[in-house]
Amino acid sequence: MTTTDQLEADQQAGVVIDAAGLHYRDLNRRVRELVAAGETALTLRNVRGQRYIGDGLKGKDVRITIHGVPGGDLAAFMDGPTLEVFGNGQDAACNTMNDGVVIIHGNAGDALGYGMRGGSLFVRGDAGYRVGIHMKAYKTQIPAVVIGGCVGDFFGEYMAGGTLVVLGLDHKPGKRLVGDYLASGIHGGEIFLRATPDMLPKAPYLSVEPVGADGLKALTPRLRAFAEAFSLDAEELLTGPFTRLTPISHRPFAAKYAPA
Amino acid sequence: MQGHTPFDLTERNLSGCGLSAMMSRRGNLVNGEAIIRSIGLLQERGNGLGGGFAVYGCYPHYADEFAFHLMYYTSRAQEETERYLDEHFELVHEEHIPTRPVEGVDPATAPALRRYFLHPKPLKLAESMLPTAEDYVLRAVMDINVRINEAYVFSSGKNMGAFKAVGSAHEVGHFYRLEEYQGYIWISHDRFPTNTPGWWGGAHPFTMLDFAVVHNGEISSYGINKRYLEQFGYQCTLRTDTEVMAYLLDLLLRRHKLPVDVACTVMAAPFWRDIDALAESDPAKAELYRTLRMVYAGALVNGPFAIVFGHRRGMVGLNDRIKLRPLVAAEKDDWVMLSSEESGILEMCHNPDSIWAPRGGEPTIVELDADVFPEVPSAVARADFGPLSSLELNR
Numbered sequence: 001m002t003t004t005d006q007l008e009a010d011q012q013a014g015v016v017i018d019a020a021g022l023h024y025r026d027l028n029r030r031v032r033e034l035v036a037a038g039e040t041a042l043t044l045r046n047v048r049g050q051r052y053i054g055d056g057l058k059g060k061d062v063r064i065t066i067h068g069v070p071g072g073d074l075a076a077f078m079d080g081p082t083l084e085v086f087g088n089g090q091d092a093a094c095n096t097m098n099d100g101v102v103i104i105h106g107n108a109g110d111a112l113g114y115g116m117r118g119g120s121l122f123v124r125g126d127a128g129y130r131v132g133i134h135m136k137a138y139k140t141q142i143p144a145v146v147i148g149g150c151v152g153d154f155f156g157e158y159m160a161g162g163t164l165v166v167l168g169l170d171h172k173p174g175k176r177l178v179g180d181y182l183a184s185g186i187h188g189g190e191i192f193l194r195a196t197p198d199m200l201p202k203a204p205y206l207s208v209e210p211v212g213a214d215g216l217k218a219l220t221p222r223l224r225a226f227a228e229a230f231s232l233d234a235e236e237l238l239t240g241p242f243t244r245l246t247p248i249s250h251r252p253f254a255a256k257y258a259p260a
Numbered sequence: 261m262q263g264h265t266p267f268d269l270t271e272r273n274l275s276g277c278g279l280s281a282m283m284s285r286r287g288n289l290v291n292g293e294a295i296i297r298s299i300g301l302l303q304e305r306g307n308g309l310g311g312g313f314a315v316y317g318c319y320p321h322y323a324d325e326f327a328f329h330l331m332y333y334t335s336r337a338q339e340e341t342e343r344y345l346d347e348h349f350e351l352v353h354e355e356h357i358p359t360r361p362v363e364g365v366d367p368a369t370a371p372a373l374r375r376y377f378l379h380p381k382p383l384k385l386a387e388s389m390l391p392t393a394e395d396y397v398l399r400a401v402m403d404i405n406v407r408i409n410e411a412y413v414f415s416s417g418k419n420m421g422a423f424k425a426v427g428s429a430h431e432v433g434h435f436y437r438l439e440e441y442q443g444y445i446w447i448s449h450d451r452f453p454t455n456t457p458g459w460w461g462g463a464h465p466f467t468m469l470d471f472a473v474v475h476n477g478e479i480s481s482y483g484i485n486k487r488y489l490e491q492f493g494y495q496c497t498l499r500t501d502t503e504v505m506a507y508l509l510d511l512l513l514r515r516h517k518l519p520v521d522v523a524c525t526v527m528a529a530p531f532w533r534d535i536d537a538l539a540e541s542d543p544a545k546a547e548l549y550r551t552l553r554m555v556y557a558g559a560l561v562n563g564p565f566a567i568v569f570g571h572r573r574g575m576v577g578l579n580d581r582i583k584l585r586p587l588v589a590a591e592k593d594d595w596v597m598l599s600s601e602e603s604g605i606l607e608m609c610h611n612p613d614s615i616w617a618p619r620g621g622e623p624t625i626v627e628l629d630a631d632v633f634p635e636v637p638s639a640v641a642r643a644d645f646g647p648l649s650s651l652e653l654n655r
Binding site: 024048049051069071072088090091107109110128129152153154179181 | 301302304582583586588601602603604606607615617619620
């Protein structure tokens with residue numbers, strides 16, 4: 001690496017924090033102090049299980065690079081920054097996130113995007129149970145979660161708004177794209193699965209339709225961003241096939257306990 | 261809390277627990293440092309009101325004796341217990357359980373801790389009409405825990421031991437000097453008591469004979485399980501829901517000789533809708549599931565849980581059917597690791613060969629290779645029966 005390259009790499013990395021052995025309170029206090037002091041590029045190395053990284057952090061221009069495995073509630077309530085994780089994520093990333101981008105290069109855990117209300121979460125690999133639970137949207141605030149691999153049960157449970165996408169990249173035979181109880185209790189938002197409708201389980205509460213080029217328009221910018229984040233071929237991703245799932249009813253449980 | 265009375269039944273706290281475990285399929289021994297580091301990393305999952313460990317292979321010099329670990333809150337409890345043990349057992353060795361003072365484990369709340377290596381007196385065993393020495397030990401554990409005030413047996417297996425206290429798990433590990441013990445299975449737990457008091461006997465693991473279990477979650481079927489177990493001579497005395505799991509394992513695996521995966525199917529039974537769906541493709545298996553659910557209705561463990569349990573030839577991780585608590589698994593050479601979080605695994609092994617999240621209700625079963633420790637009998641039948649969730653179900 002030349003001196004110029006090194007300089008450029010250092011500038012991109014910004015302030016480097018070695019998180020090895022740091023308690024999450026100390027780590028997050030340092031991050032908040034640096035961002036408050038005007039730093040826009042941070043790199044956290046040797047992260048291992050520290051919770052709440054990026055929580056409540058503001059600033060569209062703030063970019064934090066994380067090496068290791070960040071703990072639960074990554075980017076909870078975050079409002080603007082970009083977090084990029086070179087490693088796997090744990091549970092409840094992007095809990096109630098308001099704005100910003102989270103990019104996870106590995107797999108991620110359960111309950112991602114819980115109650116998420118804006119911004120994007122991109123996971124290159126697989127994700128666990130209850131991804132997108134209680135996700136919501138309001139006018140121009142439309143959150144999106146794009147999973148590169150497969151997801152577990154209760155995907156989009158009680159979903160009220162926003163966009164969920166599962167791409168099934170590197171799909172191994174016999175492995176299911178989505179688990180059981182897909183979108184149970186969904187009453188808003190939309191789910192795109194890179195599959196044909198006949199590959200999906202039937203659910204009486206879901207409207208299931210194949211999506212052509214027109215139907216993909218709104219999704220295209222986010223799929224391009226996903227492809228860019230992971231150096232994938234966007235055109236190939238966009239060829240699909242995609243199936244769009246939406247709720248049949250805005251009140252799926254209206255008649256559960258009393259006559260409608 | 262007043263004096264040594266360890267219970268305030270109105271005490272409630274909220275939230276979860278952490279667990280970590282490791283096992284060598286080749287029976288390779290390690291000391292407690294790695295497991296202490298791992299559970300220490302998860303300390304936010306606990307709140308300092310209980311930590312504990314189970315280790316297998318730790319008493320090679322007394323491998324054929326039952327190792328009783330006792331906690332005594334009064335000297336009278338100790339006298340009565342030792343009288344009971346003298347009457348019923350041949351004592352091979354007894355001693356204090358070595359500890360060191362550590363911050364976080366309050367000596368004021370600590371009971372006296374002693375261990376006894378023993379086996380039943382042959383004549384007494386014959387007179388008891390009980391079928392095995394293990395049943396005799398089970399009865400003795402119940403006698404002491406139920407009848408002797410403020411004395412509790414918290415470990416009773418062979419060549420294994422449970423170590424637990426009020427404190428954070430990594431502090432408890434240092435308190436018991438676990439770096440001085442060697443084992444091929446280590447199971448650990450950091451507690452965040454939810455519905456029951458944080459006292460020494462309520463820390464995990466819970467044990468019966470060679471079985472030890474740690475648990476993150478709550479057992480909403482506790483009352484049903486407790487009453488079911490009472491029919492088989494088990495009395496719950498430790499005021500924490502997880503206790504029923506230790507006795508269910510002893511009942512299902514040792515006494516009823518269910519294969520380990522079948523026992524897991526009993527505790528985390530498939531939903532009726534899944535059994536109905538299976539009836540078309542595999543009616544025999546659907547019938548088996550239906551039968552198990554009916555015969556063992558009282559052993560179904562309801563509510564959110566992630567557990568790890570150990571026995572002398574293996575270790576099992578299991579989630580509730582809809583995975584309401586986290587569990588991650590990993591492999592490296594002959595080692596298998598389980599933890600509430602991936603970070604907890606990396607603290608035991610920074611470069612695992614593979615790492616995955618088991619599905620809800622699908623047990624992760626780890627066993628010693630057949631040629632390892634051939635003298636150690638298997639407490640459980642070998643797994644031979646695929647779990648439901650591994651089947652392709654088309655609904």
